Amino acid sequence: MQIKRSMEMIKQMDWLLFGAMAALAVVSVFFVYSASYRPPPQPMPGFYKMQMMWFTVGLSLYLVVALVDYRLICQWATIWYAIALGLLLLVLIDGIKVYGARRWLGWHGFGIQPAETAKLATLIALSYYLFHRTRESRREFSIVWVALAMMGAPFVLIMLEPDLGSAVVLIPICFGLMFVAGVRMKHLLMAAAAGVVLAAIGLPIMWKLKEHRAGQRNYQQDRITVFLHPDFDPRGAGWNRNQSVIAVGSGGLTGKGYLQGTQSLLGYLPRSVTPNDFLFSVIAEEQGFVGSLVVIGLYAVLLFSGLRIAANARDRLGMLLATGVVVMLFFHIFINVGMTIGLMPVTGVPLPLLSYGGSFVLASMTALGLLQNVWIHRRIY
């Protein structure tokens, strides 16, 4: 019975959304291969195999998340949120230190990034909270405070890792949800203005403190400087940004061909970060503007399918969930692609479905599963 119903529901899936996701997954495996390619006799790193495994695991997660009614999932929102905060605390206490930041929780050789789970949990919690406010209470300013506080807790914990990129992603999710939930524009603008002022004062102070404590210049600050002045320290802080722009630009209209991207092959794009943060640079270098267009096109399918699902959701909760997922994905895409061409500062914001990495692949697929879920359950079974 259960299985039959599940099959029924799978048939009801938004297959366009699924197709775009599958296509991006295939592209991901090919270009993770290319980005980590070493010519023989050097051993070929197994990143692409790992990525395939993550997609396989992700697919089961995707189906589970898609089929269990989202309203059921959201009833547990408080628990998800509590678990996510717990993991964020745990990573600060017992996280694995990589390049001076504690972002990983290790477990039998596998690591997860609690920041990724926190994004999803916060998204669900905020949606659930905003869904439960009445039409009148949504017009009060207090709702903004509560929503910002719900976002603020994981935001601060993630900033402490530190992981500026992941933390910042929470902001558009929160504001996007409040926006579509009908919070008054005046209140949103006030909150935004307060946030900008806070950041303008807070960040430099934080950087100064860190600089004072670490005795060296803060890399986050350097990244902003590089963004504003691309020629600042081209062999140091500006290296990744400049090499990425060269990679993308030298791809031209049609690219250099698969596995012909010299920027990643020769290591001008650092091997340690290329499969994650600069995978788009590899695609753009090897496939040119045509490749970029295809990737952006697939994302467009993904995002607008998501918005269609939001518009067709059976209730406000579904609409909020779908919109949150769309905003989250869009923000990742815009920051990451923008970063590869110097439009955005370099932050470790990965590209959904394409970037190498288990936590983010799973998080992205869970988010897309939620979208599917809202679509499937737009009718009452």
Place this chain on the structure above:
Amino acid sequence: MIISAPFREHNPRLRAVGTIIALGLALLLVALWRVQVTHGEHYDNKQEAQSLRRIRIPAARGEIVDRNGVVLANNRPSYDIAIYLDRFSKKVDVVRAVQTRLSALGAELGMDPMLKDDVVRAHYEERRPLPLPVWRDLRPESVAAFAERASTLPGADLIVMPVRQYPQGSLAAHLLGYVNKTQDGDNEDIDNFYYYQPDSVGQQGVEKACDEYLRGSPGGRTIRVTPAGTVANDLGEKQAEHGGRVTLTIDVRLQRIVEDALAATKLPAGKELRGAAVVLDVRTGEVLALASVPSFDPNIFNPATPAPTIEAVMNNPSSPMLNRAIGGRYPPGSTFKPITLLAGLESGAISPQDTVVCTGSIQIGNWPRPFRCSNHSGHGPIDAYNAIAESCDVWFYKEGLKTGPEAITRMAGEFGLGQPTGFDVGHEQWGFVPTPAWKWARHREKWLDGNTAQLSIGQSFLLVTPMQMACVAATFANRGTCLHPYVVKQIQASNGQVVHEGQPDVRGHLSANPEQLEVVRRAMLGAVHDPRGTAGRAAVKGLSIAGKTGTAEYDTKRGRLNCGWFIGFAPYDQPQVAVAILIEDAVSGGQTAAPVAGKIFAQMFGRSAEDKGVAELEVYAD
């Protein structure tokens, strides 16, 4: 389970989110178009500039051969063991790692590594993709030892580098010159290549004079490098074009005869042999042989030679690197007398029949001491013919005064003294012909009769090179036709095309008439063949040689020396060759220089039983 009403309301804010996303994606596409398509080429160039490196590959230097094709200079392979530094990671102390590696290699091969730390560091920083030679020019057994173990010695490689070789050793060293490597090429070339591997550059002689032809044109290799500077792959190579072939007018066999004769000069104990010899083909101006002693071996100028060996040659007080034939300036002494005589005859001031009674010395003006003759007891009554043959100074003092300095210096100028001969190889000295005007301008002193008397016998500030005197002899041989000497017979580019051909080049004719010239020539014949002639030691049985000896006093760093001269030509009637011999520290021209010329003439014309080989010199056999 939450039950809520179906939600399908129209939400303008959702539409706003959609618009923002659409605009965001469009912005990304526009930015990507700008970077990839509008400025794609710019970034492509940037990418190439940072990862492509061109390496200059020097061309093999062209050969130098003698007139019969005997090789005088070519290239031989030098087997070097080199290591590739790009296999060393930047993370370790590269210099230490390399030196450790070298010690291990050296122990394995039984050789001491001799690379300085700063050499290793400089190579690592600036020329990482290129091999760094460690042991150069290995002996065959070392090459074999390396080859046996090569597979167990990663990072080390046997490379073959061309090394300039002079198969005849020091033979004609001053003519050939030598090569060395210098870093400075022309700037354009350095800009074109990221890794500039210099050519060998000719430093003297033919190597320098014909450098542009011998060098050939360099090839290039393009490589792609990683950010660490290691080679990622090879993108292609343009073959270098080897240099042209230079054929000289000299004949190796004759050159050897001349060098041997010069080396066998008989000198009293304690005198060091320094001198030069030039043999010209009077009909063309070709230099058939040119020698200068002491000499050097141009083979030492190769990267494997320890520096002290080269410095010892460079700093030798006897200046073995100096080509005395064109770079040494000496007073011509009595070898100038034929010019004085011809000047007098041509100006009409004197006649061949003028007879002077030589008492061994003569007082001229109020000169502080009398002018002495080479024969202190005097020649007695003597005419022009005998004054040349027996080299009487008193006759020339008197007749020179009659002729006057203007006529003498003008005639010296017609012979090319005080001017370059136009010899095509090497840095030539011009010599010097003093005039009354010069003496006034330089010393604010009037030209005295004593100066004229000294000038008449080839002293008094007069300076010449052996090459100039060989040309003087050739001009007498040619009955007044003066040719530029040259040694480059032909230059052939690597494609076989002849790019230069040495041609007889007449620089002028003497103003004296044939009868006047014949008087002087006959007197020079007498100097060799007359029983009382001073050049009798140059005589060869069965060969008519005209010549003149000279013994000139001059002051040097080493004190007052006698330089001994012989100039001459043969055969008298149909002259073929002219010779000039100079010995810096001689007993006299007749005793020291004339026998050298005699030996050369004898062997050149096949009149010597002991040297049959030279009888084959078809050109000179009469």
